[in-house]
Amino acid sequence: MSARGNQRWIVTAIPYAWMLVFFLVPFLIVLKISFSSTEIAQPPYSPTFDLINDVWADTLDKIQALQFDNYKRLFTDSIYIESYLSSLWIAGTSTLMMLFLAYPIAYGMARAPKSIRPTLVMMVILPFWTSFLIRIYAWISILSEEGLLNSLLVNLGIIDEPMQILSTNTAVYIGILYSYLPFMVLPLYSALEKMDDSLIEAAKDLGCTQFQAFWRVTFPLSIPGVIAGCFLVFIPAVGEFVIPDLLGGSETLMIGKTMWEEFFNNRDWPAASAVAVALLIVLMIPIVIFQSNEARQQEMR
């Protein structure tokens, strides 16, 4: 093969190598820990693999020593199932709410004069210039009982007493809606923006009202954007930890939070690892759907 062919091979290899070192290897470590049992030791689990010395020596023994107790616990201890379901519910409903919120925004952006569209896109991604963590902290000061929102509503006479928003699921929803909005708006915008205006005119010419033209032409053609946006929001929202931890309260049950508590409060690394592996398996389904949707769109072009 020529030198060019070799170079091509290198280019392909780099991302795979990256994924191998920074994703697959850590994942295998987590997977391995999930089959271990807790110890009061450093590290806090056993058995441990010594990768250098005895990978082959007594691997078989070690594998036999692996245990599935952690996974059994996922099903026996109801906190895990409930956390999973609650995470899926919160992520699912906020994704749906976000779709209704983001679609008009994206539609308005795509219909705006061409000259101001880049500015609008920039305004959508502008919040990314500030750290995610800081923005969530800012929401604490907005939503707290003495916060901006409550004092505004009290001063306007809309409510008599400050409401409890912070440390409730409402605050979690607000946090998710706020944080992930750009991930929904941008794919929708890119789907709507590239649409040929003459398609809408053709629909009207053939007998559609403005509204019918939207439902029969604009919306169906934006479905790839809808799917992309929903998964881009849903997948990270399921595993979200910072928002439920900072804005949510004791009632807020999300798997990311449960995992964190398992890991740091209980120092139960194997259980936390099992939770993480199970979460990955749960999310595999939407990720695969998302990927096949993207592949189908590529083919269409």
Place this chain on the structure above:
Amino acid sequence: MSAKTLGPVRRKFAPWDDPSSKPLIEIRQVTKSFGSFTAVDDVSLKIYEREFFALLGPSGCGKTTLMRMLAGFEEPSSGQIIIGGQDMAGIPPHKRPVNMMFQSYALFPHMNVEKNIAFGLEMDKLPKGEIGARVQEMLKLVKLEQFAHRKPHQLSGGQRQRVALARAIAKRPKVLLLDEPLGALDKKLREETQFELLDLQMQLGMTFVIVTHDQDEAMTMADRIAVMDKGQFVQISPPAELYEHPQTKYVADFIGDINLLEGRVTKNERGRITLDSDATGGVIDVHADSSAGAGDKAWFALRPEKAAISLLPPNDPQTNCARGTVWDIGYVGDISVYHVRLDQGGTMRASIANTSRVVERPITWEDKVYLTWTPDSGVVLTK
């Protein structure tokens, strides 16, 4: 009705000359401005039933804006558009008895061919069986039966064009608007499709209004052509009249090839006009109608194929004759175009049909030649 019986009828088709015939479309003093730019400037026009009408002009002349006003995508700034006796003011596109075939075809990418064609019929809430039958009929008409279940991106350019056409005529509109319908096709396919469109229009007995910048397209298909420039009609005539009797230099130049010789009118007596021309160094006798009076500046317009080219001088080299040197020969196959540098300055072109199969032509580069023409071969233009 078959195309055969319509053939002879068509030759006599000239409702615009008959004062008793009622127009299907009437455009009355329509103006359309976008801000300070006037796209269409006070135009009036009547289009008759079963007419194939072409709006011809360069890009930006306002032809597309005018068509979009017929379709209802733009409202006139002033003036009136009447279709089938009904004032179209304030009537949205989906309620107008017209359909449009878009330049980009605007096929719905998420629907297959069948669904695209059925779209307008479904919007009209026709019974399912009737929609199916009409779609089959349309598919047959545009010869796309085998492609009914393909998506637009799986079709060739020519096939897409036919789907767009089928979709636009499926609702049997009174008027079909075609915006540069053949613009995206290659030359060979374009010529074939021109005749297909003509046949189709005769079969359907529908009124077609076509927008094009391609004069060949307009000349081949249209019953009448409106030449547009800067938002106004320059001339509205049947193709032959447009070609043989252009009313302005703009039209003469836009349609086909033309020689324009500047001169001064010395005499105009009942269609017998005489000009003094610096370009020929003699006089030009013309048998044509013109408002030009003695002393006026005017142009003699002569099509290149109406000029004869010869190595020998004519009997009277002072009248209807220009002398010069062959400077370039454009061999196109069916004709050869001789570019002649006139002795008095300027150039003229004469095109000669290559009726015999010889490679060596008697007249060649740098030959001294005489260009001559008869008094009824050209026209006199004053603007």
